Amino acid sequence: MSIVYVDLETADADRLWDYGTGFVRIAGYAVDNRPVESTTDIAAVTRTIEQADLVVGHNVLGFDLLALERYHDLDLSRLVREDRVVDTLLAARQNDPPLSGSADARRYNLDAIAKRLGLDGKITGAGGTALKALAKKFGGFDRIPADHPDYLRYLIQDVELVRELSKHLAVDDYLWREHRVMWRLNHITKHGFRVDVDLAERLIAERQTRVRAQKKQLHDVYGLPLDGKKPHTTTDGKVALEKAFIDLGIEPPRTPTGALATGKEVLMGLEAGHPDNTGLVELCRTLRAFNGERSMAQTLMDHAGKDGRVHPGVDPHQATGRISITNPGLSVMGKRDRGNVCERAMLLPDVGHVLISADLSQIDARAMAMHCQDANYIAALEPGKDMHDEMAAAVFGESGWDRSAGHHPRRGDAKAITHATSYGMGARALADNAGISHDDAERQLAALELKFPGLTAFKTWVRDDARRQVIENAFGRRMRVRPGKEYTQAPAHIGQGTARDLMMEGVLRLPEWLLPGLRAIVHDELVLSVPESRADEAEAAVLKALQFAYRTAPGKTPVPVLADKSDRGRDWADCYRSEKKNWPEVARDHRDLPTCGDSDCTWHLGNEVISEEKENAA
DNA sequence: ATGTATCGCGCC
DNA sequence: AAAGGGCGCGATACAT
Numbered sequence: 001m002s003i004v005y006v007d008l009e010t011a012d013a014d015r016l017w018d019y020g021t022g023f024v025r026i027a028g029y030a031v032d033n034r035p036v037e038s039t040t041d042i043a044a045v046t047r048t049i050e051q052a053d054l055v056v057g058h059n060v061l062g063f064d065l066l067a068l069e070r071y072h073d074l075d076l077s078r079l080v081r082e083d084r085v086v087d088t089l090l091a092a093r094q095n096d097p098p099l100s101g102s103a104d105a106r107r108y109n110l111d112a113i114a115k116r117l118g119l120d121g122k123i124t125g126a127g128g129t130a131l132k133a134l135a136k137k138f139g140g141f142d143r144i145p146a147d148h149p150d151y152l153r154y155l156i157q158d159v160e161l162v163r164e165l166s167k168h169l170a171v172d173d174y175l176w177r178e179h180r181v182m183w184r185l186n187h188i189t190k191h192g193f194r195v196d197v198d199l200a201e202r203l204i205a206e207r208q209t210r211v212r213a214q215k216k217q218l219h220d221v222y223g224l225p226l227d228g229k230k231p232h233t234t235t236d237g238k239v240a241l242e243k244a245f246i247d248l249g250i251e252p253p254r255t256p257t258g259a260l261a262t263g264k265e266v267l268m269g270l271e272a273g274h275p276d277n278t279g280l281v282e283l284c285r286t287l288r289a290f291n292g293e294r295s296m297a298q299t300l301m302d303h304a305g306k307d308g309r310v311h312p313g314v315d316p317h318q319a320t321g322r323i324s325i326t327n328p329g330l331s332v333m334g335k336r337d338r339g340n341v342c343e344r345a346m347l348l349p350d351v352g353h354v355l356i357s358a359d360l361s362q363i364d365a366r367a368m369a370m371h372c373q374d375a376n377y378i379a380a381l382e383p384g385k386d387m388h389d390e391m392a393a394a395v396f397g398e399s400g401w402d403r404s405a406g407h408h409p410r411r412g413d414a415k416a417i418t419h420a421t422s423y424g425m426g427a428r429a430l431a432d433n434a435g436i437s438h439d440d441a442e443r444q445l446a447a448l449e450l451k452f453p454g455l456t457a458f459k460t461w462v463r464d465d466a467r468r469q470v471i472e473n474a475f476g477r478r479m480r481v482r483p484g485k486e487y488t489q490a491p492a493h494i495g496q497g498t499a500r501d502l503m504m505e506g507v508l509r510l511p512e513w514l515l516p517g518l519r520a521i522v523h524d525e526l527v528l529s530v531p532e533s534r535a536d537e538a539e540a541a542v543l544k545a546l547q548f549a550y551r552t553a554p555g556k557t558p559v560p561v562l563a564d565k566s567d568r569g570r571d572w573a574d575c576y577r578s579e580k581k582n583w584p585e586v587a588r589d590h591r592d593l594p595t596c597g598d599s600d601c602t603w604h605l606g607n608e609v610i611s612e613e614k615e616n617a618a
Numbered sequence: 619a620t621g622t623a624t625c626g627c628g629c630c
Numbered sequence: 631a632a633a634g635g636g637c638g639c640g641a642t643a644c645a646t
Contacts, residue, residue, distance in 0.1 A: 100635080100636065100637085101636095101637095102622095102623095102637095228641080228642085229640085229641060229642090230626095230640085230641050230642070233625070233626085233641065233642060233643090234641090234642070234643090235642090235643080255624085255625070255626095259624080259625075261625090261626095262625085262626080263625075263626055263627085264626080264627075291626070291627070292627075293627095294627060294628075294639090294640085295639095295640075296628090296639095299639075299640085318636060318637065319635095319636070319637095320635085320636060320637095322630085322636060322637070324637065324638065325638090326638065326639090327638095327639095328638090328639085329628090329629090329637090329638040329639060330629095331628095331629060331630075331637075331638070332627090332628045332629040332630090332637075332638050332639075333628075333629075334627095334628060334629080335628090335629070335630095336628085336629085337628090340628075359630095363630095364630085364635095416634095419634060419635085420634065422634080422635085423634035423635050424633060424634060424635085425633080425634035425635090426632065426633050426634075427632095428632090428633090429633085429634060430634085433634085485633085485635095487632080487633055488633055488634055488635065489634095489635070489636095491634090491635085492634070492635035492636070493635080493636085495635080496630090496635065496636060497636095499630095522629070522630070523629080523630045523636090523637090524630065525630085
């Protein structure tokens with residue numbers, strides 16, 4: 001059994017996909033207990049890795065081995081398939097799971113882990129690690145002399161840290177599965193998502209025009225500063241806004257910390273509360289329009305490489321295991337608002353391809369059902385039933401609902417209640433969320449406890465279990481719960497964490513030919529670019545992979561996992577043209593129209609501006 | 619100069 | 631006693 005510990009020094013890590021030959025500069029490696037070697041003969045190290053029984057390194061599946069695969073023909077697929085890779089980053093997270101929240105994000109770099117284990121941390125230099133200092137001194141990571149003694153010392157120390165660290169990390173079955181999962185998902189990074197650069201640049205220009213006009217209005221009418229990107233959040237801007245509110249006879253709204261609040265909810269609340277105060281309504285509307293301006297087009301362009309694609313990172317760092325797609329953050333692109341959903345039109349299938357998408361139905365609820373085994377809850381998730389209809393019937397009664405005619409009249413309220421049952425929402429939040437009275441909310445929460453006794457008992461159990469701080473989901477993922485937050489976090493982590501792994505089960509079931517087409521994963525949704533000629537076959541294969549029955553253990557009642565597919569899209573927004581049929585502009589076809597009669601249309605706004613300008617000129 | 623916190627937008 | 635959870639990104643203010 002030979003183990004190779006490995007680390008690479010490369011050009012700027014952000015340029016993995018478009019740097020070209022020479023990206024990998026030096027490799028450091030050690031075989032078993034032998035001394036660490038460093039070399040610029042990357043091909044030789046690649047062969048050493050391929051021949052090893054096991055290769056171990058920090059974030060190797062997310063970076064180093066991807067680089068060797070891209071530039072040095074490493075057969076990574078085979079290494080992973082044969083369980084011959086241990087990524088110590090993935091292992092560290094399973095051994096010592098992260099808390100939720102940003103405060104825990106820095107616990108998993110090699111330096112921090114080493115120090116926790118009582119080992120020496122990384123060599124430091126001026127302004128951070130020795131490596132950063134060198135890059136600064138020589139003008140870039142790719143300009144550090146490959147034989148610089150500090151450079152080599154840094155590399156060698158990292159390999160030694162990895163080797164030492166690996167002795168402290170357990171490898172369980174879940175972790176082997178996780179390596180196969182991440183190898184699959186990293187196809188998203190590897191192939192990238194094609195960007196409609198012309199459209200992005202057009203949207204950037206249109207936004208600039210809009211924002212300039214809004215800033216001028218805020219300046220002229222209320223005295224806000226003109227400079228800066230968000231003048232209303234600057235100190236001077238807040239002073240001017242507070243004065244504006246007071247002049248309008250309104251006490252300035254505050255955030256919990258006492259700062260001036262300018263968020264959407266607050267402003268809409270003010271508008272609704274003072275409909276006759278026209279000056280106030282005007283101010284709130286102007287601020288809301290300005291707040292709503294985001295720069296997704298700019299973000300996409302910032303991350304687009306020479307290949308005209310973005311290669312987002314796929315990071316499973318969340319406390320529940322849920323996956324973040326970052327740089328750019330595709331998981332948070334707009335979908336609910338009419339204007340925002342069209343931002344997705346900037347993302348395209350490959351040439352000759354279409355985009356397809358499929359999402360899992362109420363997957364968090366199914367995850368809870370598997371764990372709690374509540375008969376009523378499982379029954380509500382049977383194929384052909386609608387969870388929210390069943391929930392509405394459970395709490396509001398069957399009266400007024402004709403099952404054969406369609407949805408329960410209070411299905412909308414029930415959606416919030418489904419979440420309330422899983423995540424420990426209180427009566428107050430439920431009342432706000434569902435638009436019902438506090439008393440009603442209390443009654444319904446109590447009714448749910450009776451209707452779903454198994455769910456209630458499971459939540460009690462897992463809250464208690466979470467006092468050990470680390471709980472396990474159905475697949476064996478370990479998740480940390482913040483002490484004191486067991487009541488809400490423990491059930492939530494089970495729901496989200498198991499939902500995550502049910503989606504990954506689907507990912508593992510995808511046929512290999514589809515993997516290069518993976519473009520995004522948004523928690524319960526997969527997006528793929530597939531050849532137009534094979535779209536039928538691809539859709540069938542994706543739905544087959546994502547749909548199965550799952551039970552958490554032998555003898556337990558299985559719960560079906562169900563999926564729906566979207567439309568085939570010529571861009572990502574186009575995938576949702578049926579789902580958003582009230583917004584015709586979501587469809588790609590609509591963009592090809594020379595004009596449309598809708599004054600709020602995203603695509604034909606430009607025409608209108610031009611005609612207004614013409615009128616002004618005349 | 620660099621890192622952290624806060625706010626507010628967005629997503630599931 | 632009461633309690634929805636999990637995130638990313640950008641702009642700004644502030645500390646070091």
